[in-house]
Amino acid sequence: MLDFRFVRGHGHRLWWTVGALAGLGALVWASAFVLGDPTQRSARIRVGAAANTGADRPAPVPPHPVRFAALDSLDETDYGTYVELQATPESAVRGQAVWVRAEDGRRLLVRVEPPAADSARAAAVLARGGRWRGYLRPIARAEFELWMDSLGVVLPRPPAGVKMGELPDSNFLKVDRRIVKNVYLSIRPEDLFAWANR
Numbered sequence: 001m002l003d004f005r006f007v008r009g010h011g012h013r014l015w016w017t018v019g020a021l022a023g024l025g026a027l028v029w030a031s032a033f034v035l036g037d038p039t040q041r042s043a044r045i046r047v048g049a050a051a052n053t054g055a056d057r058p059a060p061v062p063p064h065p066v067r068f069a070a071l072d073s074l075d076e077t078d079y080g081t082y083v084e085l086q087a088t089p090e091s092a093v094r095g096q097a098v099w100v101r102a103e104d105g106r107r108l109l110v111r112v113e114p115p116a117a118d119s120a121r122a123a124a125v126l127a128r129g130g131r132w133r134g135y136l137r138p139i140a141r142a143e144f145e146l147w148m149d150s151l152g153v154v155l156p157r158p159p160a161g162v163k164m165g166e167l168p169d170s171n172f173l174k175v176d177r178r179i180v181k182n183v184y185l186s187i188r189p190e191d192l193f194a195w196a197n198r
Helices: 012-035 119-128 141-151 170-177 189-196
Strands: 082-089 097-102 107-112 130-138 179-187
Touching: 082 119, 097 119, 097 141, 107 119, 107 141, 119 189, 130 189, 141 179, 170 179, 179 189
Parallel strands: 107 179
Antiparallel strands: 082 097, 082 130, 097 107, 130 179
């Protein structure tokens, strides 16, 4: 009978082969960190004509404004909307801001942001009124009341109620609904002067 302890097994070459293949795979994987991966696009920063900016990025599309009168109820979804406003000033211009009446009868605050370098010209354009384009931005109630004090605007207040918890009458609510207190129109100086020259 043959003693198997002295017979060399045939499976010992398999482990050497598996180890060699695993080592070769690890070597190829590590070489990608040193030599780079030829299948990936070059991450080098290119300048000038080599940057190929025009082919990768299309020309910007100018925004189309929405008429302010078309926005019925102004809420959080309207923040940042690019609007066109036909307005008549109802207050003096202070700090490049003015209280205006829109074409649909609503009143709102209009501000020039950032402040124009030529403040006298900006004040003259705001005082004249007209058609402006800008973005609707939210405003806190405390900041809104501060602007109303600065501009000398007196907002209507409800008459005193007779009983505790009595709601204002419907006539006051109709007037109050026409005053925009949660947003204002932010106009950039270049847009303000561009429309003033038309």
